[in-house]
Amino acid sequence: VEALTSFKRAIIDDPLLVFSNWNSMDSNPCNWTGISCNNDGGGHVIKLNISYASLKGFIVTELHQLQELQQLILHQNMLIGTLPRKLGMLKKLEVLDLGSNRLTGSIPPEIGNLTNIRKIDLHSNAMSGQLPYEIGNLKRLEDLRLNGNGFSGSIPASNGSSSLMGLCGASQLRVLDLSYNFLVGSIPKCLANVRESYFRANCLQEKDPWQRPRSACSKRKRIHRRTKPTWLLTLEIVTGLVAGSIFVVAVLFTAYQRWRAAVPPNLMPWMIKSGSFNKDYYSSNYFIDPDFLKDASRYSRQELEVACEDFSNIIGSSSPDYVVYKGTLSPGVEIAVSSVCISEENWTGYNEVCFQRDVADLGRMNHQNVGKLLGYCRESSPFTRMLVFDYASNGTLFEHLHDGDGSQLSWTRRMKIAIGIAKGLEYLHTEAVPPFTLPQLDSNCVYLTEDFSPKLVDFDCWKRILTRLRKSSSSSGSMNGTGGKCIIPGSLERWNTDVHGNIRAFGVILLEIISGRTPYRKEEGHIVDWAKEFLESDVLTYMVDPKLKNFRYEDLKVLCQVVKLCIGSSSTSMPALCDILENGVDTSMNADMKAALAWAELQI
16 A cells, blocks of 8 residues: 555646545555456455556656556556666566656666566657666566657667577567667667567668668767766857857848848748859749748747657657657647658758648647647758647547557547547538548547547648649659749648548548447458448447447447448448438437437537
């Protein structure tokens, strides 16, 4: 009890009231939320599982006192601080899952004392330093996930000592994810037999387009090398700035006045060549509308770099062309920063126009169930194009349905999420001007807030920008694809209006919510094909997620009716979303069912 109450005291924010029944006066913690005990009558805690609870605080050293603990799972919270060294004393620990938090520091070498450990998940934190060779002592380790951190140095294989074999010593390893770090060197040959291994977005010596440039890792090393005390470095910088500020300001102001006289207004940055501008290029290419980006704020790269902890807190990427970081702006606003990962040489004027169009379109979105674009970053040195979104910190719908045990998603919460997604899509399709769709809508695009309200977020917008460019290039034979015409952002035709695709995808998401199944299973195929048998025979209860303790049959009938309308029509005859919801609620269902599900609050 003492170890658990110490952990509770180290939590400074518990928005979901997880600890409401943690009473320090109670000598038996086995009925506390998140606690499981063994069945031998001893009352020993064997499992501590509090995930997706948005806890803010620290992991305390006292947890090492839980000597019978087998599983420590604190996934998807907001825990900070370092990994306590004494956790290595938990000899019976089999699962250590601290993924998707804000932990810093290195992995302590004492991790090698967890001789019974089978899974270690520290992904999507802000940890750094070199990976310890002591990992090789974990002979039973099967699953190691360290992706999305700031680990550096080489992948530990063997240092010549029989007692420290690095990852080569973990002979049972089946899943290894080291992607999105700053590792250098080569991949040890002993890892070739690992069934699932991921190394992309490092600086490894591999012929792999997913690797970072080596300069990214060497630069990071220089950043973290401390050569002088901070106060002394600050004093030197301030002194130098004061000494030269008057002279520099005068020179820059004079140069700026001369540049303004020579360069016409609304000139794109890449039109400037060696201090002057190319008039031929200027006359036949791209202009900026000064008011086009008025609905979005502009952030500096330095501001976002600080917010995202030196861009080390990576939360995902489905393409080598972009990456998404998690960060916190002052005063405590959580953000997701989506950054393009191509060089300035490969970024053309047409890219820039498409980028501005997306900023303008996304900046106008204003709905509680649609992810809000807070702003953007556009700088030339170093080359930077970023989009800044409001971040829903409770993970994605996909993670809750398929990666965890589903215990957080009761039937009531699933209904709330379904209604929120419908509201968001209705806004995008019918209220946004012009109409807008998500090109790859699925449960990974649905982010959840702390109270499980859904937000539709379009992190894949870079795919549209770059795909549009490639299509234009191939059809025109030039990178600009303009045929010499002058292009402004507002004149581009729309390309993100696949309404029918969104409706069908909405039906698939509803099936995931009902059944808890992934969209595709190898043995059963696509979820739509699996569900048709039950939908057509009205044997609906067989579709319900077995993890649910209870559900309302009236609600289920309404959802299934909507699903059939979403997936049962061809693209040419598919009704609009508002018609589907209206038919599913008002025509096919009676008033009692409507009241039970509360679809009527859509007012469609």
